[in-house]
Amino acid sequence: MSLYTAETKRLVKRRFTKLFVLGTVLILLAIVAGMFFTNEKVGPDQVARAQAQAQQDYQRATVQYQRDQQSCQAAQGTPEASNWPPNCADMYAPTQDDFQAQWYMPPTFDFRENFPEMATTLAALLALVAFIVGASFVGAEWSSGGMMNLLLWRPKRMQVLGTKLAALLVSFTVLTVVCSAIWTALFVGVAEARGSTESMTSGAWQSIALMELRGLALVLVAAAVGFGLASLGRHTAMALGVTIGAVIVFQFGLGTVLAMAKVKFAEAYLIPVWMIAWMDKEIKIEDYNSCDFSSSGGCQPDSLTLTWPMAGGLLAGVFVLIVGAAMWAIRSRDIT
Incomplete structure (x- = not known):
């Protein structure tokens, strides 16, 4: 050997x-x-769910933004005004681009x-x-x-x-x-x-x-x-x-x-x-x-x-x- x-x-x-x-x-x-x-x-069902979830979160963020706008405007001239920006128009408004469907896709x-x-x-x-x-x-x-x-x-x-x-x-x-x-x-x-x-x-x-x-x-x-x-x-x-x-x-x-x-x-x-x-x-x-x-x-x-x-x-x-x-x-x- x-x-x-x-x-x-x-x-x-x-x-x-x-x-x-x-x-x-x-x-x-x-x-x-x-x-x-x-x-x-990933198939059509997963894509549809991701698009629906993105749209739902966008709508939820939009509703919250509108509420914050109302609260900001109502607080002007009150002690609570310090909790909001001096100009309510400066608050960031969510856009559709902030909630893209691809971010909601499952891992593949x-x-x-x-x-x-x-x-x-x-x-x-x-x-x-x-x-x-x-x-x-x-x-x-x-x-x-x-x-x-x-x-x-x-x-x-x-x-x-x-x-x-x-x-x-x-x-x-x-x-x-x-x-x-x-x-x-x-x-x-x-x-x-x-x-x-x-x-x-x-x-x-x-x-x-x-x-x-x-x-x-x-x-x-x-x-x-x-x-x-x-x-x-x-x-x-x-x-x-x-x-x-x-x-x-x-x-x-x-x-x-x-x-x-x-x-x-x-x-x-x-x-x-x-x-x-x-x-x-x-x-x-x-x-x-x-x-x-x-x-x-x-x-x-x-x-x-x-x-x-x-x-x-x-x-x-x-x-x-x-x-x-x-x-x-x-x-x-x-x-x-």
Whole structure:
């Protein structure tokens, strides 16, 4: 049996891997069920009800406006006049545009509009699973002494660690591709039953496929980072500790400090923004501290657009840095 085959079997047969993946699948199924039961297909009946509700609320607001006008005029010259505007004609009169029927429509799942959020949700959950499973996969062997025993059989250190990483990445590639296909099919079914797929064109399907491909890359980087950190620290807790520290220090601490210091484009220093830029192709950050609200042209804040190539470069850099450090460490450090 080859080392790669042995490591793949070791990964997929671990109880931790099975339970973690099963728990994630249950969460994903709950999301699908929630989207199914909280949306409904829109037809002529729903449109008619929305139009009737909009008209009813408009009439109710108009009646209330007329009553307020009468009360305002009656209060002129009395102590109650302070409760109303000096000029009753300045009171805002509701218009039909304030009560548009589309605002009263029930929630419906438009695949083209709503599925990108679901694709991002899938990628985020699988990335979390990949990070933890990847860290546990190599961290458990370091802490239990299994890595030392394996290196007695296969003394080529970098080959052993590289084969383990390859088994991890290939396994999560298969898992992500399968889950993405099923996830897409399930939400096509949700859209058919509780929404619409009419706006989907060949270009739209291509955009969805590319987004899911970016999600796959995110999952693989997360798996490699978890694997690399655990290998560097020779314990699963190393990867989890670094992650928790990064979240506390860089997300909450750094975010608070940058906001208090009014640093320009402070959001650009936070990890979630780069993940959104990667999945959604771009994100626009605006600096409202640069707004001149006194200008006649209104607020025109400075903006910074983060694009997916920029985010991709960051992901590639993190991948190379962590995996390279792990390879260097196993090559140069003592195993015992």
